[in-house]
Amino acid sequence: MEMTAWTDAGRLVLRPEVSRIDAVAAVAFKDAVRDRAAGAAGAVVLDLGGVGFIDSSGLGAIVRAMKQLAPDRQLELANLQPPVAKVFALTRLDRVLTIHSRLDRVRDGPDHAA
Amino acid sequence: MRPDPRRILVHCPQLETARVRDLLACAMTGVRGAGAECRASVELALAEVVNNVVEHGYATTRCGPVWLGARQMGGDLRVVIADRGRAFAPPDGGLPRQMLRDAPLAELPEGGFGWFLIRTLAREVRVARRGGLNVTSLRFVLRADGPKGRIVPRRVLPSRRLRPTLRESRKEAVMPITPVSTLVARAKARIDTLPPERVRDMLDRDEAMLVDIRDVRELSREGRIDGAVHAPRGMLEFWIDPESPYHKPVFATDKTLVLFCAAAMRSALAVATLRDMGLSNVAEMEGGFAGWKDAGFPVVQDQLS
Numbered sequence: 001m002e003m004t005a006w007t008d009a010g011r012l013v014l015r016p017e018v019s020r021i022d023a024v025a026a027v028a029f030k031d032a033v034r035d036r037a038a039g040a041a042g043a044v045v046l047d048l049g050g051v052g053f054i055d056s057s058g059l060g061a062i063v064r065a066m067k068q069l070a071p072d073r074q075l076e077l078a079n080l081q082p083p084v085a086k087v088f089a090l091t092r093l094d095r096v097l098t099i100h101s102r103l104d105r106v107r108d109g110p111d112h113a114a
Numbered sequence: 115m116r117p118d119p120r121r122i123l124v125h126c127p128q129l130e131t132a133r134v135r136d137l138l139a140c141a142m143t144g145v146r147g148a149g150a151e152c153r154a155s156v157e158l159a160l161a162e163v164v165n166n167v168v169e170h171g172y173a174t175t176r177c178g179p180v181w182l183g184a185r186q187m188g189g190d191l192r193v194v195i196a197d198r199g200r201a202f203a204p205p206d207g208g209l210p211r212q213m214l215r216d217a218p219l220a221e222l223p224e225g226g227f228g229w230f231l232i233r234t235l236a237r238e239v240r241v242a243r244r245g246g247l248n249v250t251s252l253r254f255v256l257r258a259d260g261p262k263g264r265i266v267p268r269r270v271l272p273s274r275r276l277r278p279t280l281r282e283s284r285k286e287a288v289m290p291i292t293p294v295s296t297l298v299a300r301a302k303a304r305i306d307t308l309p310p311e312r313v314r315d316m317l318d319r320d321e322a323m324l325v326d327i328r329d330v331r332e333l334s335r336e337g338r339i340d341g342a343v344h345a346p347r348g349m350l351e352f353w354i355d356p357e358s359p360y361h362k363p364v365f366a367t368d369k370t371l372v373l374f375c376a377a378a379m380r381s382a383l384a385v386a387t388l389r390d391m392g393l394s395n396v397a398e399m400e401g402g403f404a405g406w407k408d409a410g411f412p413v414v415q416d417q418l419s
Contacts, residue, residue, distance in 0.1 A: 020135065022134070022135070022161065022165075023131045023134060023161075023165045023168075023169070024131055024132055024134065024135065052154075053154070053157070053158070053161075055158060055161045055162060055165065055231075056162055056165075056225065056226075056227040056228045056231060057165065059227055060223075060224040060225050060227075061224075063222050063223070063224045064224050066219060066222070067219060067220065067222070067224075070219050070220070071219075082150075082151060082154075083150075083151060083154035083155075083158070086151070086154070086155075087158065087231070090230075090231065090234055091209065091213060091227050091230070091231070092209065092213045092214075093213075096219070096222060
């Protein structure tokens with residue numbers, strides 16, 4: 001899965017360049033987060049600004065990614081589109097995850113893309 | 115004035131996870147007038163139902179037929195999804211219990227949100243088993259944009275109770291077909307493909323019987339392999355099945371039936387079908403007739419009359 005990565009104030013920011021994290025994309029998404037996050041330290045922020053649709057498979061993949069990073073590293077979310085924010089609120093995952101309403105994109109520039 | 119419900123029927127003969135997006139896109143073209151947030155809710159609920167069908171209903175094959183019928187009258191949207199998967203009783207749809215207390219991260223569920231979302235997003239949900247089909251009926255109230263968006267108005271009052279059935283649908287939208295290359299690739303993944311040299315060895319040891327499934331015109335035009343039994347693909351299953359009135363005794367054999375066509379595409383589909391019939395001693399020849407010729411083995415050219 002295409003995922004842009006850059007660092008922002010010591011956090012690794014990952015932006016999946018897909019519009020849907022659904023049953024088809026869930027496994028590739030989880031693997032991409034794991035691969036991108038490997039070798040770095042600190043919190044990982046998922047910039048979901050480009051994602052307009054998440055289903056329960058996508059939620060499951062995000063929870064799994066959180067577990068993979070734990071206990072040393074946190075997974076946080078940013079830039080949720082309204083339909084996606086609604087899914088996190090309904091399932092109460094918004095109480096478990098740190099969600100930034102918007103991410104100040106003071107970026108060092110993408111280190112590596114794709 | 116007659117009611118003018120919008121209706122849509124999507125039929126996907128072989129739905130698999132990779133095609134759920136197409137099915138949803140097709141279904142959502144029939145939903146009109148709802149705001150973006152409302153459309154997203156409908157699409158998510160449908161996605162959860164359909165994903166359950168593929169992942170659990172068709173648990174062994176992860177693939178099977180799904181029908182989706184929808185009917186909209188103003189703000190009232192009814193959707194029926196039918197499948198031939200195994201029967202199921204939908205869970206009550208509560209949140210996974212870990213979400214209701216402050217469970218530690220390690221205990222957070224990675225699944226179990228599906229039916230909760232369906233029941234939360236749809237106004238009504240019913241699941242019934244009818245004639246070998248699971249029939250999941252959903253009802254939504256469509257709203258315009260905004261948190262307190264108005265319900266999409268009914269332009270025409272229905273004169274009778276809305277009961278969407280698959281048969282009633284007038285408008286049919288069929289999903290784009292599965293490319294034949296995909297069918298061939300799937301077939302090849304589950305059958306044996308033997309190189310011509312191996313087939314030749316088996317023939318020498320009397321362990322195999324070559325079955326030429328090409329059209330009779332191809333045989334006279336391109337030549338044939340001596341000793342191969344010709345069974346055109348159109349008759350193959352009928353000639354092989356001992357219970358069929360068309361059965362040919364030559365196929366009642368313990369030898370491995372090695373099917374070939376011109377280039378091992380039709381043969382892949384044919385072998386897969388015979389496997390579905392329960393035959394185990396069946397394989398295809400790599401490269402088909404062309405592969406046999408390229409391996410330097412002899413062919414017979416009958417005199418054109």
